[in-house]
């Protein structure tokens with residue numbers, strides 16, 4: 001059952017991306033441009049972090065630099081407090097922090113609002129793909145989860161009915177939420193604008209309905225300009241097989257109005273507060289390594305997993321506690337432990353399909369081979 005679902009998802013993604021690239025030649029050219037944007041951004045990452053912090057302050061957002069998982073949890077924990085209703089949009093950065101469990105342990109009620117993330121929250125497993133967290137899920141399993149865990153009656157045994165039932169349940173939470181937490185596809189250093197791309201509209205709701213919102217932005221997502229950030233979002237969507245995306249959201253600071261006497265006040269119909277967590281967690285360290293540093297170009301399109309002949313048998317069960325697949329092993333090396341990641345890399349067949357599929361030209365198979373040598377030598381000093 002699992003392998004049938006994964007093979008189908010992999011095949012469908014390949015067909016969709018092939019169609020998009022064949023019908024939109026400008027996408028391939030833009031991908032080359034995005035690789036260059038990412039390469040230059042990572043080269044001057046420290047400078048961009050400083051600029052992003054200044055721009056966020058100018059936009060009346062509250063920026064924080066979190067060097068570790070513990071730092072980030074502690075900052076978010078102070079903002080959220082306890083006894084709050086918290087809604088999350090799909091974010092691998094939040095998964096990196098195991099944020100849902102952490103906030104629940106602080107006495108909060110926490111709900112994922114992306115349908116796939118919501119289903120795996122009910123199932124109690126990690127995301128099985130970076131853009132399709134419930135890629136392994138059948139409609140029968142989804143029905144069992146909704147009926148069994150939430151005691152919700154689903155009218156019909158159809159995917160539409162499941163989606164509609166989840167929508168009703170989650171909307172009742174979204175409308176009452178105290179805190180909304182999103183990730184980001186990119187953060188523009190020139191303006192402090194946070195760009196996200198999606199189809200479900202849940203990110204749009206999570207970032208605009210609650211009075212207090214938090215965006216967790218891994219520092220590798222910072223690019224120089226708002227235009228660069230939108231280009232990253234477009235390429236991420238296209239190589240995820242979702243082009244054109246239904247929504248590209250741009251959030252620059254909390255909501256505001258200048259309707260009275262042209263005097264701007266913050267807190268109009270949207271959030272009154274926006275907190276932005278710039279998450280390092282091993283990324284600056286990785287930048288100094290020529291191979292691991294290349295992974296910081298990653299835009300999390302997930303295409304390398306769909307192309308990987310190992311991933312179609314394992315899903316994200318292969319890759320580490322948070323991420324999975326070829327890119328996931330390298331992110332495990334960066335954010336958790338290169339030696340443990342190196343052991344996982346031994347399942348890699350070195351076929352190179354991930355290298356060929358990556359829109360930003362990351363040489364994943366070379367990095368995975370390097371991680372294997374780290375697992376043998378027990379240190380990173382041999383590069």
Ligand code: SF4
Nearest residue numbers: 298299301302304358
């Ligand atoms: S490594 Fe490349 S293909 Fe894989 S998720 Fe990142 S950008 Fe996409």
